[in-house]
Amino acid sequence: MRETEVIERVRAMASAGPRHRELIRGIGDDCAIFRPESGWDLVFTTDFVLEGRHFTLETHGAEDVGYKALARSLSDLAAMGSEPVFCLVSLAVPNKLADQWTRRFYEGLLTLASAYQVTLAGGDLARFDHVIADVICCGRVPENQALTRDRAKAGDRIFVTGTLGESAAGLRTGQGKAWKRHLRPSPRVEAGQALRNMGVVAAMDLSDGLALDLRRMCDESNVSAELMDSLPIARGATLEDALYGGEDYELLFAASEQMKLPRAIANVPITEIGTFAYRTDVPVSFRGEPLEAAGFDHFA
């Protein structure tokens, strides 16, 4: 297939998908055009999905790769407490995948896009020896209300949505519910917005494992964290999966002592896992020991 044909097909698929009212021009020009309503802050994120690094063609279907590529970026939007608006998709594929594989990639991506009313507004297309996807997402949040990772305070309780370690367990075992969750993670979009409405101000998503991501939140907020002895580990997952496993895409957040939180949001449980304290030499401690900031380091 020629580039023009592929672009035309993506354009047709995108135009059959959701169209946000602020997105006044999508695929087909040098740029997408967005007319923002006033009173909103816009949030932007971009995430790679790389063959051999985040997936392989043998183990991951094209639909799954497309689904997950968008899910990674939507998880970042969720962590800001924002409402997803549109995405741009840069995709490079080998020639032999230009036709069917590419179509199925966009089908998987648009399945998730439709669930959250995300407009596919543009992107780039190239040929390469390996599959590379980079998904850029824009969300919006009422002015000055974005959740950030630098506002956890000493005395705040630490919470997570859902369960931990399931994606790592799925990657390890390659089967069952855990493998399905690894293939098609659920970005906590509803939870992020609900937490913001409840008054939560500090949050981030768990993409590289609790130990490493909690450390990042502690560093940005200049606090230390003490974890509880027991954590909401997923069925089939080990403690190590829960602490150091990547790609859970749950939300990690802080809530003051007084704040009342529900036991679940949109059927996703909310679990207290520890307490923030004034910063000490030990950024994160667990069962009386310093917890190493290990996890999925892209350069390690």
Next chain:
Amino acid sequence: MRETEVIERVRAMASAGPRHRELIRGIGDDCAIFRPESGWDLVFTTDFVLEGRHFTLETHGAEDVGYKALARSLSDLAAMGSEPVFCLVSLAVPNKLADQWTRRFYEGLLTLASAYQVTLAGGDLARFDHVIADVICCGRVPENQALTRDRAKAGDRIFVTGTLGESAAGLRTGQGKAWKRHLRPSPRVEAGQALRNMGVVAAMDLSDGLALDLRRMCDESNVSAELMDSLPIARGATLEDALYGGEDYELLFAASEQMKLPRAIANVPITEIGTFAYRTDVPVSFRGEPLEAAGFDHFA
């Protein structure tokens, strides 16, 4: 180097660069935060730069790759007549390039970013066997004034900025001014905004060669185009370079018969190269023959 160290260095480099007043949070959280002023449309584009496809490590310096990665996206912003605001940069590199090469990549990118007051607001970082960069740019343009490629009309004259074929000639010869232009193309940001202020409404950038890009403009505008016999071919370039060579990053635009245009904008010459007409079976003709829509096809 570990991922955290690389990110911290990029964050320091970015914070020493330009900071747009609407960009209220840059690198360091799940998303960048942008608070748009009212009365502006936002435009978005994303472009890959892939090792072995757009450059090689042997022939292109790290600074040149960073510079060009941003230039490609700025050229799209220029084609919309917009003012650049911020960029996100996704970069994947092999381990051995994580330190010095990556630093120089960002230095080259920030050199161009500083020239146009573009804030480096975020991105993604990953390890991969090959260098991959994806640069996302946001620009702004007064509401409803973005230049688009679908508004050329029969009777309009066709113009280009600058000269054609120089980048292809540079790629072919690997030396002199043409090679420098291939390495560090100049996005026509000032010209795009000036043309919009003069009342031009239809424009696009020349990234895949005049023959292919003009064909795209004709298709989107539902017109045909007749080129003049002589074109502003760059010194050292052939007619084929000018018609089919990629990466000139000049602007192609339409202007009504009445519209007065200067001979140059910001020292870049403006040259009339043809006329648009009602759509016929021949979308683009040159010297009495149909001109094939050939050029840099990423899938060919």
